[in-house]
Amino acid sequence: MSDYLPSAPGLLPKWLLFISVVSIFNSIQSYFGGLHLTRRVYDNKPNDVTGLSARTFGTWTFLTAAIRLYGAYNINDASVFNLTYLTFIVAFTHFSSEWLIFKTVKLGKGLAGPLIVSTTSLIWMASQRKFYL
16 A cells, blocks of 8 residues: 555655545535535535536546645655645635635635645645755
């Protein structure tokens, strides 16, 4: 099993792998699992979630998962590191704006996961940048 894990030292590459795998499953759910789970995220305005918006969200989630997966295995490449970091900035900006500006999410279970993952990853990657690059 360890042959499939990122070879770079430290836990950050493994974290990126883990988050990527979780995101891929989330993306699949957005396409085939109905609207229930996506509506739980956008729980302040669940009726705004449509099949099209859920699939668009699934596509966006899959794209970020692919970039983060690539980042997990190529964390020593500055361009890949920066692009991976950018995916967390985009996620943080999206969910924060949906909460604070558009009011489609409320502070609770649906928002907690994305905010915790994005802020933890941003802080962790920023603090480890010199180590990996």
